[in-house]
Amino acid sequence: MSATPLLRGVFAPILTPVDEQLNPDAGRLAEFGRYLLDNGCHGLVVFGTTSEATSFSVKERIALVDGLLEAGLPADRLVIGTGAAAITDTAELSAHAVNAGTAGVMMLPPFYYKGMSDQGLFDAYAQIIGRVDDDRLKIYLYHIPPVSQVPLTLNLIEMLITHFPNTVVGIKDSSGDWNNQKAMLERFPGFGIFTGSEKFLLDNLRLGGRGTICATANVIPAQIRDLFDNWQAADAEGRQSALMWMRDVLGGYAAIPALKALVAQRTGDAGWLRVRPPFVALTEAEQKTLYAKGERVLSPVG
């Protein structure tokens, strides 16, 4: 049994900057990570979907985690996304995250093959846990069927909690389906359930959830933190509603290039516009309309 504290709060799946050759930019990443931790985030998820995680090789991902730690970011405020199509890749990334002293890992199921059975996905997680073979390993499952196309059913989650109660400690629900998240919160009390969208943050906390890991925490961390800190206040619903404007700003754009464009705007660093294929950076015209919509982006509380 490890004494790792359970995570709670607002986590940003941090955007991953790339240099002119589209290689990972460790310096810009550390600077941005420090900004997010100083401006509302309890922690960072390094390599979520918003991070273009799977667009980087295992070597690149390990080097970026090492880079963050060398730059002095606190390991206990980092959760490392270690999902990959191959269980051996996920095991290697997860062992590295554990040995680096990070707070946990967020883990996609193997995502190339579709229509896999609960037993097959259970076997994949069991293989990864067995290969890491370290009771410091704390796994947050990652349910994001709109992208992965590989859902994690309630039945599978129960199988994993039952067999690995000290290892499988939570989940990020990015299904976009409140009924699914509500069913999880009711069926698995004590499990570390984070909402993948800030729009469900208040509802998540009211049913005993742990907070949020959401893309918009890259651009409005202080405002999301404000709701987290005041979810029991009389005006909590107003604060929840006030969060929603960023979804309107981002609507109609590919989220990752648009979020990077907002960071480019805030920092004045055009290098932040770059994305790794298969994403395409926003055009200048798209940037202009985005910036016009997002005039309020920099106000910390809306």
Added chain:
Amino acid sequence: MSATPLLRGVFAPILTPVDEQLNPDAGRLAEFGRYLLDNGCHGLVVFGTTSEATSFSVKERIALVDGLLEAGLPADRLVIGTGAAAITDTAELSAHAVNAGTAGVMMLPPFYYKGMSDQGLFDAYAQIIGRVDDDRLKIYLYHIPPVSQVPLTLNLIEMLITHFPNTVVGIKDSSGDWNNQKAMLERFPGFGIFTGSEKFLLDNLRLGGRGTICATANVIPAQIRDLFDNWQAADAEGRQSALMWMRDVLGGYAAIPALKALVAQRTGDAGWLRVRPPFVALTEAEQKTLYAKGERVLSPVG
């Protein structure tokens, strides 16, 4: 300009055996590869979908290719599947395949993110080609939307052929949609178009296609070769129809575990039953019903 000959014929996306720890088994793979080349296959695609390709890490995939060559399999009869979620992984696998002297590579688009634009997928292929930077690189695109969920449109194919005429030389169409394959054959004469299903082999050849890369070539290579060699014979349609029984045998089973079970039956080697998660091996009961359905499996021409 390289003088690599254009590929034609029957290719098996070779099944990948694993040992008791579910690690790749290079010895069994080489033995099976030799069997397929001796029994009808013009060549092998090492790491297609049927090979559980994406369930293995880059290191594991490179080691298996090296193992085949060390075992004496002819490099010019091997096409290496190099698709991965990250362009840097695909570039590394492709550079290795080129330096090993193989006949070509088969390349999925980056497959984690869905709904990407033609421009974004073009940029991904362009980045990979630029990173390999070797005119010996010969790419067969891999269109398998039922699994990858990332289709390659005719427009994207045209963009790639136009920009990289000496590098992007063909495609495997595993859409399962004859109309799509027919449209490709008509629009891109001279492009190396392989059907991903033996059921379209005769139609593919009649419209100038190059043959097939199909899962069932793992179990009935001689019978598929017989059709390829006799596609202009008077009874070609009868030979095509005679191929179809294997689909009936496999119907109702997950294809990869079932194909492995058929290899286990032929060789008497139960180790062939093993699959890597997220797949699950057939149960004994499933094996029995499969073997009963497949009594004719070992007859070379049905």
